Amino acid sequence: MKSNDATSCRARGSAVGRRQLRSILIGATAALCLAGTPAAVGKADPVPIPQNDPFYTPPSGWESTAPGTILKSRPVEVASMRPTPADADAWQLLYRTTDNAGRPITTVTTVLRPRTGQVAGLITYQPAEDASAPQCAPSYALRQGAVALDHKYDASLDFLQIDQMLSSGHAISVPDWEGSNAATIVPKQPGYTALDGVRAAEAFTPLGLSGTATPVAAAGYSGGSLASAWIAQLQPTYAPEVRLVGVARGGGAGGPSEPLAPYLLSLDGGPFSGFLVSLLPGMMRADSRVATAFDTYLTPAGKALMTAGETECSVPLVEKYPFLHMDDYLTIPFSQVFDQAQPFFDETDYGITAPTIPTFLYHAVNDEIVHITFVDQAVANWCTSNPPITYTRDQLSEHPSLAVAATTSALHWIDDRLAGHPAPNNCTIRTVPSMALDGA
Template structure:
């Protein structure tokens, strides 16, 4: 669990509608948590839904170009980072902000993803970077990433400093690896869960549609993903945990 009190769910949050912003703070974004990025940026704690359909909270990082005229609406690009980790300290909201995160572990991924953010920012778009694994670091679970991504878009659209046009805002989803999986869930679930959102397009890179297919990395430099995936599924699903307790040492 995160120790930062910003991530804690406030009392009574369950009664709020999905996507409701519960807490905000302005942050300084930085490449490798050190080199400042010249954007206006905030983090939003919002109400969302977990993999069992129960109320929970998540955090997203939102930004607009520095000096942007927010009196005029702009498109929103939701970037789902490839943070394939069960540690909340590896979440985008940690590794994007100056002085936060684990640069030794997550520096390559955050620096690479900043290139994608720069491409969106250079077009004048607003960007949304949700912690779609939630506060518990759920990797490769079903449905939950879709809820958290769609609700992060709702939260961003309602956050006045971004100057967006609410549900009329044109939205694109962009993700690679775990981010591709999350973006895929969001695209599949949007018509039923968040039909009001104006999703214009989705770009998925290396989404894993069959989690069992990840087992082919056994014996390679990526073999640790198997352990990470098992750990995540064990934390998320009680029946999976019981099975691993029975068969694994």
């Protein structure tokens, strides 16, 4: 039985955690404003959530089509940080792809191109969805007319990134990389879904791409970094015809020195423990080994907690559940449940080999969600084989602010790769005061 003092301490800790989280979110919003982006999203008639939208239902016989096959398409308006929609032509493509077990599934990508001029290349951009609820999918959250922030993830960073990518003359594919099954952190599937989104985009004539001759770059931050890492790992074998020229990713997992299970365990009991509520239901849904491990030991309160995680997006869940201890919702210790699902985590630790695709990697020294030690160790291991990695450590940023501070630097690196300029062919590590000063 927990003492009143312990309960009171946890309540005080929760209050402190909420204040800390709110200040971080406010800081990120301020950074957006300092970046010159007005903090106002355009309005439109409401659009239905994916569960109620027939566009997400594939036609009969879709299972027998090839990965990347377009099953449906429609024009859409994508919102922006301005009062008007994004200045781009945009469509959504429903296409066939593959889940982590190799089975056919469908998902949607939102594709955009500048309204004028010839596109220079294609960027597959993986947002940090980090949620098990279908209404958190980028294809819904990015649309003009999507509902308020409390019911979806905050797409402010995505609007900023998309605007800058468009201004460089690139076409963009923004896949729902968690797939129709909203699988949060699983092996391989994020790479499959994103690469098949590239295949669909290259085959979609209105984008004006050059088919498989199109140079392609991948970008993502935080949870989107994990998805982008899978693209680099799987492209040579799963989609060798895709001309992948570079991957820029930050704020996320690093490799074999940062296996997933210890990272998730590190969230338990901390200010960002709500990420567990957001991520675990999608992991359980996607893999029977994880489902069996948790279903066996979840208490009734634990099952209710997982249900809550299936109905909201990461930001409100992180705000609601700081300093949550999963041991309070299980009949055995949280770490022992993870031990029973270890084969799943062995498959999910994607960084077994150093990337062969040119990679621009960046991380905040003071990242409060993913500790930089994990990434430093992974890069050090990779660099023993001198792969084409440029790794930047930012001293002044933390997790949300680096997403904004690094945008220009990361996209300049992508611009160079898409323009055909060769990337450095060795491993380079640098520490800077702030990536916002790059090129200043």
